[in-house]
Amino acid sequence: MSIIITGANGFVGQELAAALLAQNPETTVTLTDVVAPTLPTAAAAHASRAKCVQADLTSSKVVDEIFNETHRFDTIYLLHGIMSSGAEANFELGMRVNLDSTRYILDRLRAVMPGVKVVFTSSLAVYGVSPPGFVIDESNLPPVPLTSYxxxxxxxxxILNDYSRRGFLDGRSVRLPTVTVRAGKPTQAASSFASGIIREPLNGQKSEVPVSRSTELWICSPYTVVKNLMHAREVPKEAFGEFRTVNFPGLKVTVQEMLDVLESVGGSERRALVEDKYDADIDAIVQTWPPNFNTTRAKKLGFSEDMSLEANIRGYAESL
Amino acid sequence: MSIIITGANGFVGQELAAALLAQNPETTVTLTDVVAPTLPTAAAAHASRAKCVQADLTSSKVVDEIFNETHRFDTIYLLHGIMSSGAEANFELGMRVNLDSTRYILDRLRAVMPGVKVVFTSSLAVYGVSPPGFVIDESNLPPVPLTSYxxxxxxxxxILNDYSRRGFLDGRSVRLPTVTVRAGKPTQAASSFASGIIREPLNGQKSEVPVSRSTELWICSPYTVVKNLMHAREVPKEAFGEFRTVNFPGLKVTVQEMLDVLESVGGSERRALVEDKYDADIDAIVQTWPPNFNTTRAKKLGFSEDMSLEANIRGYAESL
Incomplete structure (x- = not known):
């Protein structure tokens, strides 16, 4: 099994690479990223089956080198991208990286390895504001994105749906909830705080809440997201029907609930490290993300869901 | 008022140009098309206010020449495109013309005439198969196109929605029903027969029905479509809310109903000129177009609807 991950130096890419390497002793994983990717520490024992390639995928020459006739990958995971706040702040960069580089890769793939399996990480950010209380599934609410991301x-x-319909590629687009608790540093995602308000205090550092505490979020643990990304390549393509997109399972939580669980897991001292500091730009983006989903389709396709918010946060705390 | 129409040599473009020129003695209209556009006969009296420009809009150089800082148009009508069967048969050509040239134009416009009004003709073909009896509006069924077109x-x-949200342009995307009865020759649209089965017999020529007579279509007369295209530029942008797209009104009819009206308007001799000749390729495309729409949004925005199928066909017959 030969798998390649783009944007592999990101948090999810690192976790996915480690999990794929651990899953199967026959699997080789190529990690690419615009900054020289590193192999996650957890995967050090499998270093001989991993290859790290620094690659700017906005260059067609670089894409042509990575994807060529001499080596057919079994699955391509497209995780690279400019995140929500970044793409809102720099429109051209977002278009170039999120749309154009991805499209160029898809065209290259259909030329040099037609029919190859592609897992593309999309986002709940394709939806805009939904009516209050409305429970979204893949077939009841037309996405009207309110961000460029x-x-x-x-x-x-x-594009991927049409390429799959035409048989050019075997695409699967998966819409991720807000992934929390992410290890590592804050990112350019507007949702960065959703990890920060748990991660920073549990590491003894201060953190800020840029939105109202009653803000509802649709979240999923990295563990479950990675498990579902691995599953995404295993679903028979026929199971998707005419629509190659699925909303990943998640949990609806309020910021206040997250802080309450932080306190019960980490104690009141940790909890005291979090302060409210409203940020209108971040709030404006976060308010466009709906928190209510019916995940029947995902479950039917065999995707997993988190046990609970507490299990999620406790899991992170125990990993420290 | 200075208006430009792309794809202006197409049937709708010609009708729109004539109507805009007739509407207002101050209006000038530039007609562009990949073949040298002609001024419609009906607009001959207004020739001094019309300009015909042959232009291949897949060339960035040509786009840059047509759209520049020295002349700001009031409205750009984007009507050019490879039609449904054409884009299905030639994927690359469809992408180049329907997507890439249009995006390049939008980027050029936001550079040289930021905020300009753009009316883009989309289509009910953005929807795929809908559940039987399901009545579509803009907010209850996610489009899952089953054609590349x-x-x-x-x-x-x-793209246009995001450009409008960001204030780059003032976009309005209008999804056209099947426009019938079109004058002129058959086109590369899979829906071409929907005009042919009326137009050809009324002109004393044979015609073929490539789909089942029970096939339901969502149609609109050219008169009403042109009236609505003219209205599209007059709607205050605020009225669209966060979504710059509207499904144009139409009528749900079966092919059999169209043939019955043909007979009552043109007589049994004309009716006898139409034969059934099944075409699986055309049928496959036509079956992906839903015929049931709730047009509340369009009516609220002030768009018009046809009186009846008979008035539509009679109108065409009387124009001969």
Missing amino acids: GTQKLMVEF | GTQKLMVEF
Whole structure:
């Protein structure tokens, strides 16, 4: 099994690489990223089956080198991208990385390894504001993205759907909830705080809440997201029907609930490290993400869901 | 008022140009098309206010020449495109014309005439098969195009929505029903027969029905479509809310109903000129177009609807 991950130096990419290497002693994983990717520490024992390639995928020459006739990958995981706040702040960069580089890769793939399996990470950000209390599934609410990030993700979903329909590729677009608790540093995602308000205090550092505490979020633990990304390549393509997109399972939580669990897991001292500091730009983006989903389709396709918010946060605390 | 129409040599483009020139003695209209456009006969009296420009809009150089800082148009009508069967048969050409040239134009416009009004003709082909009896409106069924044409139209809708949200342009995407009865020759649209089975017999020629007579279509007369295209530029942008797309009104009819009206308007001799000749390729495309729409949004925005199928066909017959 030969697998390649783009954006592999990101948090999810690192976790996915380690999990794929651990899953099967026959699997080789190529990690690419615009910064020289490193092999996650957890995967050090499998270093001989991993290859790290620094690659700017906005260069067609670089894409042509990575994807060529001499080596057919079994699955391509497309995880690279400019995140939500980043794509909102720098429109051209977002279009170039999130849309154009991805489309170029898809065209290259259909030329040199037609029919290859592609897992593309999309996002709940394809949806805009939904009616209060409305429970979204894949077939009841037309996505109207209210960010350029969401727009770019959605456009790739449609390209991939058409390429799959035509048999050019075997695409699967998976819409991720907000992934929390992420290890590592804050990111350019507007949702970065959703990890920060748990991660920083549990590491003895201060953190800020840029939105109202009643803000509802649709979240999923990295463990379950990675498990589902691995499952995404195993679903028979026929199971998707005419629509190669699925909303990943998640849990609806409020920021206040997250802080309460932080306190019960980490104690009141840790909890005291979190302060409210409203940020209108971040709030404006976060408010466009709906928190209510019916995940029947995902479950039917065999995807997993988190046990509970507490299990999620406790899991992170225990990993420290 | 200075208006430009792309794809202006197509049937709708010609009708729109004539109507805009007739509407207002101050209006000038530039007609562009990949073949040298002609001024419609009906607009001959207004020739001094019309300009015909042959232009291949897949060339960035040509686009840059047509759209520049020295002349700001009031409205750009984007009507050019490879039609449904054409885009299905030639994927690359469809992407280049329907998606890439349009996106390049939008980027050029936001550079040289930021905020300009753009009316983009999308199509009911953005929808795929809908549940039987399901009545579609803009907010209850996520489009899942089952043709490359529909995919390309939908992607431009989303670009234009994001450009409008960001204030780059003032976009309006209008999803056209099947326009019938079109004058002129058959086109590369899979829906070409929907005009042919009325137009040809009324002109004393044979015609073929490539789909089952029970096939339901969502149609609109050219008169009403042109009226609505003119209205599209007059709607205050605020009225669209966060979503710059609207499904144009239409009528749900079966092919059999169209043939019955043909007979009552043209007599049994004309009716006898139409034969059934099944075409699986055309049928496969036509079956992906839903015929049931709730047009509340369009009516709220002030768009018009046809009186009846008979008025539509009689109108065409009387124009001969």
